[in-house]
Amino acid sequence: MKVLVVGGTADGRKLATELFELGFDVIYSIAGIVRKATVPCAVISGGFTQFGGLDKYIIDNQITHIVDATHPFAEKMSNTIAQVSENLSIIAIRFHRKPWPKTDQDNWIEVSAWSEVFDLLDEYQSLFITAGQIEQEVIDALAAQAKHVLLRTAMPAKVELPDNVTWLKAIGPFTFEDEKALLTEYKIQAIISKNSGGDATYAKIQAAAEIGIPVYQFKRPELKPLAYQCDQQSDCVSLLQTLKMSLNNEV
Numbered sequence: 488m489k490v491l492v493v494g495g496t497a498d499g500r501k502l503a504t505e506l507f508e509l510g511f512d513v514i515y516s517i518a519g520i521v522r523k524a525t526v527p528c529a530v531i532s533g534g535f536t537q538f539g540g541l542d543k544y545i546i547d548n549q550i551t552h553i554v555d556a557t558h559p560f561a562e563k564m565s566n567t568i569a570q571v572s573e574n575l576s577i578i579a580i581r582f583h584r585k586p587w588p589k590t591d592q593d594n595w596i597e598v599s600a601w602s603e604v605f606d607l608l609d610e611y612q613s614l615f616i617t618a619g620q621i622e623q624e625v626i627d628a629l630a631a632q633a634k635h636v637l638l639r640t641a642m643p644a645k646v647e648l649p650d651n652v653t654w655l656k657a658i659g660p661f662t663f664e665d666e667k668a669l670l671t672e673y674k675i676q677a678i679i680s681k682n683s684g685g686d687a688t689y690a691k692i693q694a695a696a697e698i699g700i701p702v703y704q705f706k707r708p709e710l711k712p713l714a715y716q717c718d719q720q721s722d723c724v725s726l727l728q729t730l731k732m733s734l735n736n737e738v
Contacts, residue, residue, distance in 0.1 A: 488731050491516060491545065492554045493568060497687065498584055499556030500526050502720050506727065514548070542571045552730065553579040554723065555713070559586070560619070560681055562708040569711035578730065580715040582723045584684040586707055592696040595704045601625050604679060604703055608632055611676040615669075617691060618681045618705060620645055626652060629679075637673050659687035666694040681705040 490513045492503040503515040507528040514529045531538075538544040545553070555568045565581065572579035589595050598604050601621075605628055608614065612634040616626075621638075623646040630636050630649035638644060639655040648654055653673070669675075670691075678695050682704050695702050717723040 488512065488551050488734050489549055490514070490552045490554060490727065491548075491550045492556055493564065495557040495561055495564075496584075496685075498582065498685070498720065499554075502554065502556055502582060502723060503528055505720065505724055509724070509728070511727065511731070514550075541567055542575060545571065545575060545577065551577060551734075552727065553577065554727075555579060555581040555583075557583075559583045559683055559707050560705070562710060566711045569713055572713065578715070579713050580717060580723060580726060581710070581713045582717045582720070585718045586682045586684045587689060587692060590696070593692065594696070594699070594701040596701055597704050597706050599706055601628075605629075605632070607703065608677065613637075613674045613676045615639070615673065615675040615678045615691075617688070618679050623647065635673070637669075637675065661688060661690045663690045663693050663697075666690040667697060670694055670698055670700065676700055678702045679705075682707055 488511065490506060490511050492499055492506070492513060492515050494500060494503065494515055494517045499515070503513055503526045506513045507526070514531060515526045516531045516535070518532070518534055535541040535544050538547070544550070553568055553572060555565050557564050568579055596607060608629070609632060614629060614633045615637045616629065617639045620640060620642070626636070626638070626646050627649060630652050634651065636652045637655065638648070638652055639657055641656070641658045643656065644654055677700055678691060680691065680702055692702060715726060717726060
């Protein structure tokens, strides 16, 4: 049994580490955009195009199981994993943390596309964008609508920033106190976010609820389904252990 964990989140790194420590033959894959992976197992960085595509990499390296532990919004990669799993008839497991639940204190406006966001933001003059990398036309449109835009990403923005955009480089986890102070300092009137789930960036949602400002929350994309899906690391590990045991019994 040889497991390929396609990562991109702290969840993926932790899973790959635990599997390795349990004796699994595991390879961890990461795009290598934000930070270098610190895992004890074998690592590949930079995607699968360098190897001729995911399907060729799986065949050439005799991968028997794939775990999709990418970011919940990495729609293209998740769907590629699902398609390759189907094409090659190998088992794939999706391990994505649960989305944040909306509470009674939250003022969320759920959206699916930036075009929806543009139509809803006319009344706000100070925006906080914390939704990953964005396109040039998006930042231009938001900057044209608001007096000031605060953009926070883990890596330098890939767009030319208008004069009224302030960029912050930061990687979670973030604390409630720091997030509340940030919103207060920049007089933020609305947040634009993705429902990524997990603890690392949830503090901004809590701070927004405390202050009483709305969050324009991107809903997760609909992904091609897999036979196995987990939202807890322990469940993913238990499933792989069961599959490994069944495989050993067949030998």
